[in-house]
Amino acid sequence: AQSVTQPDIHITVSEGASLELRCNYSYGATPYLFWYVQSPGQGLQLLLKYFSGDTLVQGIKGFEAEFKRSQSSFNLRKPSVHWSDAAEYFCAVGAFGNEKLTFGTGTRLTIIP
């Protein structure tokens, strides 16, 4: 069975600082990996996805993520955060032939001035 671990429940970052949110997955074959963002009172919005090919993927809002098979990780990064990035971030894993995504428990990001 596939699973996702987001080890950080809550992260606080100063505006303008760099950000890295961690995600580790467990899956026997090549996974499909996603990062979603959820603003308060809203549904989840896709930031980026990885299926194959280049292990560094670019997403919306200046986010990127790197797939590292050897570490079973898919960490999300942003060079300089903005106050509007404050939200909850979810990593998710899926697989070819399976539409069921398994979501991590989320990381809440707080931005301080």
Place this chain on the structure above:
Amino acid sequence: DAGVIQSPRHEVTEMGQEVTLRCKPISGHNSLFWYRQTMMRGLELLIYFNNNVPIDDSGMPEDRFSAKMPNASFSTLKIQPSEPRDSAVYFCASSEPGSRANSPLHFGNGTRLTVT
């Protein structure tokens, strides 16, 4: 594109009452998912449909929960009778045709259910 539309946004009901949550997926999307979000359990997939047919309902917690998709533009999630532990935010999501798991999910804004 209006996005995935869920109604109501908020529902407060008493234990034992029937609750019906509604979802209109994005036009042209052929897969529809119902998720439940709680602080304790995070995001859980309850059931999903493909071309209006339920594919996997293994996440439906109990027989009190049922879901239907009578046509491509409408789905309901019903809880009867409701219990306080059903209190959560329920999300509907849809995705467009494509290779399995290749199409991203588009989420609605959710229905916040409170059962007293």
